[in-house]
Amino acid sequence: SSLISAERSMAASGSNKIDMSAYWLPFTPNRYFHQNPKVMQSAKGAYYYDNHGRKLFDGLSGLWCSPLGHADPRIGAAINKQYETMDYCPAFQMASEATFTLASRIVKMAPKGLNKVFFTNSGSEGVDTAIKIAIGYHRVMGNASRVRMIGRDRAYHGVGMGGISVGGMVANRKMFTSLMIPGVDHLPHTLNLSQMAFSKGQPKWGAHLADELEKIVALQDANTIAAVILEPVQGSTGVIVPPEGYLQKIREICTKHGILLIFDEVITGFGRLGANFGADRFGVTPDMLIFAKAITNGVIPMGGVLVRGDIYDSIIGHGGQEQAIEFFHGYTYSGHPIPTAAAHAVLDIFESDDLVNRAKALEPVLENGLHALKGKAGILDIRNFGLSGAIDLEPVPGKPGLRALKVLEACIERGALVRVAGDCIAVGPPFISKPEEVEFLCSVLGEAVDIAMKVK
Numbered sequence: 001s002s003l004i005s006a007e008r009s010m011a012a013s014g015s016n017k018i019d020m021s022a023y024w025l026p027f028t029p030n031r032y033f034h035q036n037p038k039v040m041q042s043a044k045g046a047y048y049y050d051n052h053g054r055k056l057f058d059g060l061s062g063l064w065c066s067p068l069g070h071a072d073p074r075i076g077a078a079i080n081k082q083y084e085t086m087d088y089c090p091a092f093q094m095a096s097e098a099t100f101t102l103a104s105r106i107v108k109m110a111p112k113g114l115n116k117v118f119f120t121n122s123g124s125e126g127v128d129t130a131i132k133i134a135i136g137y138h139r140v141m142g143n144a145s146r147v148r149m150i151g152r153d154r155a156y157h158g159v160g161m162g163g164i165s166v167g168g169m170v171a172n173r174k175m176f177t178s179l180m181i182p183g184v185d186h187l188p189h190t191l192n193l194s195q196m197a198f199s200k201g202q203p204k205w206g207a208h209l210a211d212e213l214e215k216i217v218a219l220q221d222a223n224t225i226a227a228v229i230l231e232p233v234q235g236s237t238g239v240i241v242p243p244e245g246y247l248q249k250i251r252e253i254c255t256k257h258g259i260l261l262i263f264d265e266v267i268t269g270f271g272r273l274g275a276n277f278g279a280d281r282f283g284v285t286p287d288m289l290i291f292a293k294a295i296t297n298g299v300i301p302m303g304g305v306l307v308r309g310d311i312y313d314s315i316i317g318h319g320g321q322e323q324a325i326e327f328f329h330g331y332t333y334s335g336h337p338i339p340t341a342a343a344h345a346v347l348d349i350f351e352s353d354d355l356v357n358r359a360k361a362l363e364p365v366l367e368n369g370l371h372a373l374k375g376k377a378g379i380l381d382i383r384n385f386g387l388s389g390a391i392d393l394e395p396v397p398g399k400p401g402l403r404a405l406k407v408l409e410a411c412i413e414r415g416a417l418v419r420v421a422g423d424c425i426a427v428g429p430p431f432i433s434k435p436e437e438v439e440f441l442c443s444v445l446g447e448a449v450d451i452a453m454k455v456k
């Protein structure tokens, strides 16, 4: 039967050349995919080119990870040079010089006080690392009872066991519920369409939802809680923008009760919100900040956690004898020289090409383009912040997610890529986009919604 499905897959690909029998696609409806496989062949600048010869505007910067567009020769040159100089260096007990300087460079860009960097290979690993640092920190401070974590409904923190435990996406957890890390509570998410549908930027309503944190603290006792983790803007579940004042309130409550605040900025970090980090844009400084994706422009995996200096000092200071390892955690590829070289090149380009300001300048173009779709049949909400936005669609009755998949296909036919999750469509174009390309993306999306509304 696997042979038969392989043949079917080959036929469906339309090329008769690609053997699709073995690859299990992540976060993909694999059966539906094989009816209409999407195969990308090359990428340059703000465009992908698929196996049907179509040129597709990259409306989500890869998976939010390629703000500089694709195939910038400066990143490739840095990677090649590093490969020739030193292709790998053990991550434990030693490091390449460029890894030290990269950490310092990231610290210079980061909110004040976050002055240590622990490197990982992905956002998911960054999340699990931050959870461990939080719990380890409280333990060395003599608060070993502080092990509980607080996440939010609809949060996405990657797919590690820690990440799905603090995450709030039901589908990601349901096969594994009995294996979650214990002691996690979830704050409500902040999306309420009866109060804030079609808000531009930050909704005015909803800061009071932060008070739910006080309720959890009262129930569980502050002395059992290690940290609150949240995405400043919830990305994967559809660009859910924090209400005005909400993050400030969360910060105040955490500080009051000695609870660490962790921002997961895997999507929002490095310019997506028109500032280096969401923390800067919102004026709220967390105690740890997780980054990944754009640090290498998605060219090669890298992630990490920015950590408040005194958290590092406390853990290192309790390391026993000087020759003893203080924190038993790390990855073979932490601070790997090749992604490190890519990251330096990316940060050079951010500086030389003024990319954060370019993202900021495109924000109103995206806002206007998306909100021009208001009033179309089937659109329940439109949200935007920074260079990111989303629309919620009325689902086809009894077939959740189908309408959004149809939007994706109609967008591809018209020359643009978007991201679908459930019946939500997200966009986050590259910072190098021209204003007319962002307008094109929005108008294609509008046409695609009209087409998808015909699906029953």
Ligand code: PLP
Pocket (backbone or CB within 6 Å): 121, 122, 123, 124, 125, 127, 156, 157, 158, 159, 231, 235, 236, 264, 265, 266, 267, 292, 293, 303
């Ligand atoms: N955290 C957030 C906020 C994310 O958006 C993602 C990925 O989209 C992750 C964590 C996981 O990152 P990765 O897929 O690199 O493990």
